Amino acid sequence: MGRRIHKYVERKGIQPNLSVENALIDTYAKCGSLQEAREVFDNMRFRDVVSWTSIISAYGKSGKGAKVVALFSEMRESIIPDAIVFVPILSACSHAGLLEEGQQFYKLMTKEYKIVPRLEHFACMVDLLGRAGQVHEAYDFIKQMPLEPNETVWGAFLSACCVHKDMDIALEAADRLFQLAPKVSGYYVLLSNIYAKAGRWKEVTSIRSIMKGRGIKKLPGISNVELNNQVHTFLAGDRSHPQSKEIYEELDILIGKMKETGYVPETEDALHDIEDEDKENQLVVHSEKLAIVFAIINTKPGTQIRITKNLRVCGDCHIAAKLISKIAKREIIVRDTNRFHHFENGFCSCGDYW
Known part of the structure; x- marks a missing residue:
């Protein structure tokens, strides 16, 4: 749909138009189409802070931290950064594991540009420290904040506690979140x-x-894939799709090929108190695996596959997607x-840091 709108814009001679071009960058960026977003950006006659923010955010959410650093240096030659652009910059450093660079950007923002940090900047810094394993430093940062930490700040901190298995201070974060957002299932x-x-079962x-x-239900993980202008949705263990038989047959073949390369299911991601064999069976049928296999059997060899998921991708599906990208040459x-994960030839753009 976005591409069709872009062609219409070109056909009608609407460009150059700053608002339209910024919207196109944002459209491609949110679809994970970095190349197309960059083409629109490079072809712009004029750029404003929104243009730069959009392209920086696009690279940041795909784990291209070094590219973001280079773009920001280029931006400073013609545009004065505002408070908003520092959010995707700090977030990009967080997603790419660039701890020192992120801390330098925060200093640059507050000291050189005299920008007063907002809650979203504080949340980025907590995320940056937490992802890098500096959980206690992130906790100290929260304690020193001049503003009352909100749900986003504590949510980033609790995620870090989960990744690094730090239960000592996770309970306080959870307690704060249950007060701020008592009905949000994700924190529970x-x-x-x-x-x-x-x-600790x-x-x-x-x-x-x-x-x-409290009547709170866990949000089920769903994965969507678009084919011929129709969106196909999959749940874990889903057998309601008309092509379920073919999907599961192809998935079995792929799992066999993956195991030949040394794949061992990460049963830690099946967090129920059950036997490892049952955990493995649960992981095999996660929604993104079903969506990927559906796309493989319904598109030509070499066609790019795009999946959107409503939850964080689990470690096992991340490993599986890397292997499938190599086996299926997709x-x-x-x-x-x-964020976005670009899997190609057995590697992911996030560098296994997400």
């Missing part, structure tokens, strides 16, 4: 996952009981709630 699930990874059961008592783009 994050805390449950922290307990599950530690094998009593606490996991307790969290589930609290959710049930570029696979997965957009989860945090």
